Amino acid sequence: MKNTKFFSIILVAFLLVASLITQPITTNAAEMEIxxxxxxxxxxxxxxxxxxxxxxxxxxxxxxxxxxxxxxxxxxxxxxxxxxxxxxxxxxxxxxxxxxxxxxxxxxxxxxxxxxxxxxxxxxxxxxxxxxxxxxxxxxxxxxxxxxxxxxxxxxxxxxxxxxxxxxxxxxxxxxxxxxxxxxxxxxxxxxxxxxxxxxxxxxxxxxxxxxxxxxxxxxxxxxxxxxxxxxxxxxxxxxxxxxxxxxxxxxxxxxxxxxxxxxxxxxxxxxxxxxxxxxxxxxxxxxxxxxxxxxxxxxxxxxxxKELFPAGYQVEDESILTVAKGKEDTVEISLSESFTMPVKAGDEDLYTVQYHIDEEKVNKSGELIAPIKKGEKIGTAELVYTGDEEYGYIFNQGNKTVDLVTESEVEKANWFMLSIGAIGNFFSDIFSSIVDTVKGWF
Missing domain, CATH: 3.40.710.10 (DD-peptidase/beta-lactamase superfamily)
Known part of the structure; x- marks a missing residue:
């Protein structure tokens, strides 16, 4: 029994030493004393x-x-x-x-x-x-x-x-x-x-x-x-x-x-x-x-x-689709034109996120892209954001790292007939909505 307890202690000690040897010693910038x-x-x-x-x-x-x-x-x-x-x-x-x-x-x-x-x-x-x-x-x-x-x-x-x-x-x-x-x-x-x-x-x-x-x-x-x-x-x-x-x-x-x-x-x-x-x-x-x-x-x-934090083609969940006006398709997917690759400390990978910034000149008042749209067309920028405590930025005066935000596919402009049908549909839809609102007002 004593031998069993002794060997258990030795095993635990060995595992502790092994873990110290195999695991790199981490240092925070705050701990650096230059x-x-x-x-x-x-x-x-x-x-x-x-x-x-x-x-x-x-x-x-x-x-x-x-x-x-x-x-x-x-x-x-x-x-x-x-x-x-x-x-x-x-x-x-x-x-x-x-x-x-x-x-x-x-x-x-x-x-x-x-x-x-x-x-x-x-x-x-x-x-x-x-x-x-x-x-x-x-x-x-x-x-x-x-x-x-x-x-x-x-x-x-x-x-x-x-x-x-x-x-x-x-x-x-x-x-x-x-x-x-x-x-x-x-x-x-x-x-x-x-x-x-x-x-x-x-x-x-x-x-x-x-x-x-x-x-x-x-x-x-x-x-x-x-x-x-x-x-x-x-x-x-x-x-x-x-x-x-x-x-x-x-x-x-x-x-x-x-x-x-x-x-x-x-x-x-x-x-x-x-x-x-x-x-x-x-x-x-x-x-x-x-x-x-x-x-x-x-x-x-x-x-x-x-490390490559986000690869080229990465899409932010629930923000990867934009509505398209006057196009043969109603939507288009968007993604990163290139990867975000950065020097990263171990364990900090999950502290980085991507934020989209759509170019206001590329969309109408309703926030829709206007066809025609080319595949790979730049419609804004994607910004790499660090959410941790230790962040010093970059030596350049441009803020955080950004890459182009581009379209995944081409969207052709709809022909005049389809645009006309759409306009007529919108016209009657507006009338119908107006009538419904009026009737609701009676009750």
Missing amino acids: EAQAAILVDFDTGKILYGKNIDEPINPASMAKMMTEYLVLEAISNGDISWETTTEISQYAFNISANNNYSGVGLRMDYEYNVRELYEAMAINSDNATTITLAELVAGSEGEFVKMMNQKAEEMGLPEYKFVNSTGLKNNNDGVIPPEGTGPDEVNLLSAKSAALLAYHLIKDYPDVLEFSSRPTETFDGQEIRNWNYMLPHNTTSLEQYYYEGIDGLKTGNTGDEKGKMFTGTSLRNDKRLISVVMGTSGTSEIRFEETADLMDYGYNQFQS
């Missing part, structure tokens, strides 16, 4: 925000502002305004900045022509400020004109919170910095975490070759080795091995020089799933921003799975 002033994690394919902390707060991004400079240089190359082989000398101002060891100087030479590729590598890999200024002057003629381009492009991208005052991310009042024309000496660049993530999204989406630069741990520039300040890359240095993260291939570091001024916009690709993270305002050592980034990435990859 030690930063602001942070965000975004699914690249959908723009869905998986985690957010103070994501709309404007913060000095330091050198992360260079992401916009990187974008505009790549755009200038794409437009044919310059090429990778275009050469330029550096200005006296760029030389002075380069000679200042506090500004990530790579030691530019006067009276020497550098090509765009060299300058871009120094900017994107080593976060060099002087090469950044040189590229801005090359593209726009002056850094002041380039700043105008930066703000204009930010508006085009729909960045919610931004202000660019120089091409580098330096403070305008830093020693030796000349504020670009149109900016003040006490101004700094500003980005929210959400804006930084959206800027990174556009940079990667429009110019994916940027990752070919940002993923390099080191590079040779003018006969010297320069290094990438992103410690999460596979640096061949023992002291940095602990910060390596599989899949990281970018994107941009930043450091204001203040106590809480360490920044990092990271991006990682694992199993065809790309994430973008932004950590702003970490305190302590420079490496903490990478540790917090690793926590964000782990959360995204371990807790979310891409």
Whole structure:
């Protein structure tokens, strides 16, 4: 009897341990403790925000502002305004900045022509400020004109919170910095975490070759080795091995020089799933921003799975049929034109619903579609709605994810005879209804 009881206890203990091993440990976003002033994690394919902390707060991004400079240089190359082989000398101002060891100087030479590729590598890999200024002057003629381009492009991208005052991310009042024309000496660049993530999204989406630069741990520039300040890359240095993260291939570091001024916009690709993270305002050592980034990435990859919530052709129950006026058929079915596929946490699948939004211009006053109607004709949109507690939305300013709501079949317009018969029937039906109402009034 004692042996039976003993073995029962052992069996229960074994089952409990086994369940802990086989079942993934779940973490709610509310339980995440990211030690930063602001942070965000975004699914690249959908723009869905998986985690957010103070994501709309404007913060000095330091050198992360260079992401916009990187974008505009790549755009200038794409437009044919310059090429990778275009050469330029550096200005006296760029030389002075380069000679200042506090500004990530790579030691530019006067009276020497550098090509765009060299300058871009120094900017994107080593976060060099002087090469950044040189590229801005090359593209726009002056850094002041380039700043105008930066703000204009930010508006085009729909960045919610931004202000660019120089091409580098330096403070305008830093020693030796000349504020670009149109900016003040006490101004700094500003980005929210959400804006930084959206800027990174556009940079990667429009110019994916940027990752070919940002993923390099080191590079040779003018006969010297320069290094990438992103410690999460596979640096061949023992002291940095602990910060390596599989899949990281970018994107941009930043450091204001203040106590809480360490920044990092990271991006990682694992199993065809790309994430973008932004950590702003970490305190302590420079490496903490990478540790917090690793926590964000782990959360995204371990807790979310891409799932088809509603397939193409899905129909909301009791809302899948619309009445048709002046058609050979009286009704037509409607459905989703494409699937809703989203990164979803385990157990959250049932917290998503679909809401229809019929285009008012497609229906008459009675809410009927008017024939003729083509198969697959868009008659509105279907919106994916999350009914749970943890919802951060998307980095785009469009609200929830939507797809087209389309007709399942064609409905031809009825011929004039059938329309006439219908009109006559409606006429007598109205008379009959009027008579019935009158007779009812007598009693």
